[in-house]
Amino acid sequence: MKFVDEADIRVEAGDGGNGTIGFRREKYIPKGGPDGGDGGDGGSVYLQADENLNTLIDYRFERFHRAERGQNGQGSNCTGRAGADLTIKVPVGTRATDSDTAEVLGDLTKHGQRLKVAQGGYHGLGNARFKSSVNRAPRQKTNGTPGEIRNLKLELMLLADVGLLGLPNAGKSTFIRSVSAAKPKVADYPFTTLVPNLGVVRQDAQRSFVIADIPGLIEGAADGAGLGIRFLKHLERCRVLLHLVDIMPADGSDPAQNAQTIISELEQYNPKLAAKPRWLVFNKIDLMLEEEAEEVCQRIIEALEWEGEVFHISAFQKINTDELCKQVMNYLETLPAEDTTGEDAKNTEFQWDSSAHESVDDGLDDDWDDDDWDDEDDDGVEVIYRK
Numbered sequence: 001m002k003f004v005d006e007a008d009i010r011v012e013a014g015d016g017g018n019g020t021i022g023f024r025r026e027k028y029i030p031k032g033g034p035d036g037g038d039g040g041d042g043g044s045v046y047l048q049a050d051e052n053l054n055t056l057i058d059y060r061f062e063r064f065h066r067a068e069r070g071q072n073g074q075g076s077n078c079t080g081r082a083g084a085d086l087t088i089k090v091p092v093g094t095r096a097t098d099s100d101t102a103e104v105l106g107d108l109t110k111h112g113q114r115l116k117v118a119q120g121g122y123h124g125l126g127n128a129r130f131k132s133s134v135n136r137a138p139r140q141k142t143n144g145t146p147g148e149i150r151n152l153k154l155e156l157m158l159l160a161d162v163g164l165l166g167l168p169n170a171g172k173s174t175f176i177r178s179v180s181a182a183k184p185k186v187a188d189y190p191f192t193t194l195v196p197n198l199g200v201v202r203q204d205a206q207r208s209f210v211i212a213d214i215p216g217l218i219e220g221a222a223d224g225a226g227l228g229i230r231f232l233k234h235l236e237r238c239r240v241l242l243h244l245v246d247i248m249p250a251d252g253s254d255p256a257q258n259a260q261t262i263i264s265e266l267e268q269y270n271p272k273l274a275a276k277p278r279w280l281v282f283n284k285i286d287l288m289l290e291e292e293a294e295e296v297c298q299r300i301i302e303a304l305e306w307e308g309e310v311f312h313i314s315a316f317q318k319i320n321t322d323e324l325c326k327q328v329m330n331y332l333e334t335l336p337a338e339d340t341t342g343e344d345a346k347n348t349e350f351q352w353d354s355s356a357h358e359s360v361d362d363g364l365d366d367d368w369d370d371d372d373w374d375d376e377d378d379d380g381v382e383v384i385y386r387k
């Protein structure tokens with residue numbers, strides 16, 4: 001089974017251009033000084049979130065991405081041109097992980113957000129930099145440092161506000177379909193044939209939220225049973241989870257036990273996910289008399305020692321489904337806006353081998369400005385990647 005929301009790519013930043021050795025040669029100027037220019041910095045590789053994309057499928061076929069190398073320096077103190085950066089566009093919600101170290105480099109959660117994933121190499125120094133009172137004709141130069149190379153795993157997390165959880169047959173798909181056919185308009189959004197569906201529940205012109213319907217979980221899901229954890233990760237960004245419990249399972253199993261199974265799987269998979277706001281939604285209340293249903297639900301609540309929100313619905317007959325959506329909308333509006341300026345939005349820090357530069361620091365002229373090394377101006381970045 002393939003999922004289009006994962007892709008492995010390799011990114012290669014450009015190497016820094018080498019410094020060069022040169023001497024000024026002009027008529028009437030004998031013994032002109034050293035004038036070998038520095039190389040240019042190599043281009044870096046960036047990921048950039050783009051709301052016009054919604055899958056990573058292109059990157060399954062286009063795996064290698066390389067930024068430009070910095071040009072070598074030239075005589076007459078000419079500095080080599082810096083290599084152009086490479087910007088790779090990915091759908092909003094993509095997470096980038098270094099496949100070799102399993103380090104999460106960052107999440108791209110907002111349109112336009114950029115993340116540096118491979119640092120371009122620094123430029124080498126020309127021989128003009130090595131001029132000193134004791135060595136007026138230096139024959140030293142340094143080469144540019146190599147650009148960083150990384151193997152990346154890109155994963156697309158669905159950005160849904162609400163995630164549906166439950167055993168198979170709990171009625172999750174029925175629920176998302178029912179709220180789509182009901183008054184609050186839902187635009188069905190098939191992610192792919194095999195991965196979860198997203199539905200937009202529209203309360204009115206300005207107010208809507210997105211629900212993710214994922215395949216049911218079964219016991220052992222956290223260890224990979226059934227469709228396993230591949231789908232659970234889609235719930236990581238949800239702001240509230242609706243746990244649907246079938247109060248009258250056709251297989252005669254105990255609904256309280258079933259509900260407990262889901263909660264245990266959630267805790268095993270990721271305690272952070274288990275700690276998310278979660279509402280208990282008893283489904284299929286149409287199958288029982290009201291008092292009977294109330295009794296079953298009460299028993300489940302006690303068995304789980306549940307103290308959170310509780311709803312009774314029939315997804316099939318659309319009983320209380322509108323009310324549930326209304327409550328979800330109200331709840332989401334009480335939550336603070338998502339923080340997109342936090343850690344995630346920043347560039348990743350890189351381990352950088354600067355030994356090549358340190359070794360030449362001593363011989364530098366006074367007018368050499370050390371800060372030039374860190375001069376990273378992202379504003380003028382040239383986008384050379386096209387989808």
Ligand SMILES: Nc1nc2c(ncn2[C@@H]2O[C@H](COP(=O)(O)OP(=O)(O)OP(=O)(O)O)[C@@H](O)[C@H]2O)c(=O)[nH]1
Pocket residue numbers: 166167168169170171172173174175214215216217283284285286287313314315316317
């Ligand atoms: N009577 C009744 N049947 C329901 C209700 N909700 C769902 N069902 C039935 O339960 C069965 C399973 O519903 P689905 O919506 O496919 O369940 P699901 O949770 O999406 O299941 P998976 O996708 O396998 O995880 C279907 O036969 C539905 O018709 C309900 O409120 N009342």
Ligand SMILES: [Mg+2]
Pocket residue numbers: 172173174213214215216
């Ligand atoms: Mg389903």
